Amino acid sequence: MTQLRAVDDGGVAPSPSSARAEESDRLATLLGRSGRGDEDAFAELYDTMARRLHGLALRVVRDPAQAEEVTQEAMVEIWRQSSRYDRALGSPTSWMMTITHRRAVDRVRSAEAATRRDATYHEQNQTVEHDETAEAVARNLEGARVRQALTSLTETQRGAVQLAYFGGYTHTEVAGLLGIPLGTAKTRIRDGLIRLRDALGVES
Amino acid sequence: MSPNSGADLHALTGAYAVDALDDLERVRFERHLDECADCAAEVLSLREAAALVSLDESAPLPPQLRDRVLSSVAEIRPLPPVAPHEAVRDTARRFPRLVAAVAAAVILVAGVGIGNWHPWAPQPPSEVTSASQVLDAADAQHSTARMPGGGRATVVHSASLDRVVVMTENLPQAPADRVYELWLQDAKGVMRPSGTLSGGSDTTVVLRGAVKGSTGVGITLEPAGGSQKPTTSPLALFPLAQA
Numbered sequence: 499m500t501q502l503r504a505v506d507d508g509g510v511a512p513s514p515s516s517a518r519a520e521e522s523d524r525l526a527t528l529l530g531r532s533g534r535g536d537e538d539a540f541a542e543l544y545d546t547m548a549r550r551l552h553g554l555a556l557r558v559v560r561d562p563a564q565a566e567e568v569t570q571e572a573m574v575e576i577w578r579q580s581s582r583y584d585r586a587l588g589s590p591t592s593w594m595m596t597i598t599h600r601r602a603v604d605r606v607r608s609a610e611a612a613t614r615r616d617a618t619y620h621e622q623n624q625t626v627e628h629d630e631t632a633e634a635v636a637r638n639l640e641g642a643r644v645r646q647a648l649t650s651l652t653e654t655q656r657g658a659v660q661l662a663y664f665g666g667y668t669h670t671e672v673a674g675l676l677g678i679p680l681g682t683a684k685t686r687i688r689d690g691l692i693r694l695r696d697a698l699g700v701e702s
Numbered sequence: 703m704s705p706n707s708g709a710d711l712h713a714l715t716g717a718y719a720v721d722a723l724d725d726l727e728r729v730r731f732e733r734h735l736d737e738c739a740d741c742a743a744e745v746l747s748l749r750e751a752a753a754l755v756s757l758d759e760s761a762p763l764p765p766q767l768r769d770r771v772l773s774s775v776a777e778i779r780p781l782p783p784v785a786p787h788e789a790v791r792d793t794a795r796r797f798p799r800l801v802a803a804v805a806a807a808v809i810l811v812a813g814v815g816i817g818n819w820h821p822w823a824p825q826p827p828s829e830v831t832s833a834s835q836v837l838d839a840a841d842a843q844h845s846t847a848r849m850p851g852g853g854r855a856t857v858v859h860s861a862s863l864d865r866v867v868v869m870t871e872n873l874p875q876a877p878a879d880r881v882y883e884l885w886l887q888d889a890k891g892v893m894r895p896s897g898t899l900s901g902g903s904d905t906t907v908v909l910r911g912a913v914k915g916s917t918g919v920g921i922t923l924e925p926a927g928g929s930q931k932p933t934t935s936p937l938a939l940f941p942l943a944q945a
Contacts, residue, residue: 532780535779535780537772540775541772544771548771549763552761552763552764552767553756553759553760553761554756556761557759562764566764566767573771573775574774577778578778578780579780580780581781581783582781582784589750592746592750595756596749596753600721604834604835644755644757659755662717662720663752663756664756667722668724669714669717669722672722684713684714684716684722687716687717687720687722688713688715688717688748691716691719691720691748694751694752694754695751698751698754700747700750700751
């Protein structure tokens with residue numbers, strides 16, 4: 499059924515969790531070197547992470563020009579903060595995505611940006627039609643796992659998580675958009691993420 | 703002190719993990735995180751899960767972005783590793799004096815929260831200072847006062863960003879011909895107009911202009927449009943720690 503494609507180099511797919519652990523070690527090392535001012539290490543970090551971070555920024559912000567600014571700001575921020583990264587703060591990937599997500603959300607919530615975003619959205623909404631989370635998946639092993647995990651959420655949990663994470667809405671706004679009580683929105687977001695975490699076997 | 707019960711706060715881990723809190727909720731929740739190891743651990747695990755969801759969101763990079771990023775970092779020194787508790791202790795030492803100063807100035811000091819460093823919250827200072835950057839700053843210091851007409855106001859000061867944010871909660875709508883005006887007070891006691899707000903809905907604003915040299919933040923009720931000098935006595939005054 500699902501076509502699984504091994505990550506980059508064809509060959510035998512490594513088990514996702516050990517590959518992820520190795521990748522985390524490598525990224526943590528690069529962050530440590532960046533924190534000591536090593537620009538080569540940071541360039542390597544950029545080459546590894548920038549596409550993903552930009553993808554996230556684009557997903558939230560939608561306007562390509564603003565997404566580019568967000569990605570740039572986030573990368574510079576990662577450089578500035580790199581010495582402060584610590585394993586206790588989660589995986590390097592999640593730490594960098596958190597910085598980027600926060601930047602993207604800040605951008606999308608600022609009034610000026612909202613106007614620009616709407617204008618751009620109407621002008622070129624054919625380029626931003628990639629929407630449903632499930633559609634975005636299935637490119638590699640991890641993707642298939644994530645898609646599988648997403649099916650463990652109820653429809654309503656998935657909707658709430660998507661509006662919050664990709665839409666950049668606050669839980670209050672999510673409640674308004676879905677026409678549900680405030681307490682329900684925050685519970686759905688949390689329950690959805692917990693299910694996802696447990697289905698993905700995230701350790702932390 | 704918080705109107706939110708502990709149970710309510712625990713339920714915000716998910717929303718916090720995906721940045722779905724407004725600024726005020728976030729500041730409160732981060733205070734809670736300082737004291738609740740369970741919530742802190744849950745936030746981290748939920749962030750890991752969220753990061754995996756967007757795994758496939760990779761997008762082609764704009765061609766010049768790499769050069770721009772690499773050339774800008776060449777001009778920026780990475781921050782030193784943080785010593786999270788220093789700033790807090792320093793502030794605490796200063797506060798008794800400051801609290802006395804505030805109490806003398808009409809208002810009820812409802813509580814003084816001291817900002818500190820949240821290891822799980824990245825701090826993004828940059829060219830354009832947004833409220834959330836101030837709230838997230840490693841050296842952010844909060845103080846909260848109950849407003850005489852109801853509601854509360856919280857002042858958050860980041861000396862490193864040289865900015866102050868004012869957040870209001872449940873502040874009543876100002877009368878039709880009035881606004882709440884925000885002031886920065888200098889060492890000579892001169893009040894500089896730094897913004898207005900109308901109340902009625904919870905608001906977070908960055909005060910206009912640099913803060914360095916200011917000794918306090920004041921809030922007064924002024925005729926609509928605001929004043930150049932306060933025309934009424936302050937509803938609240940907040941001392942600012944000097945850098």
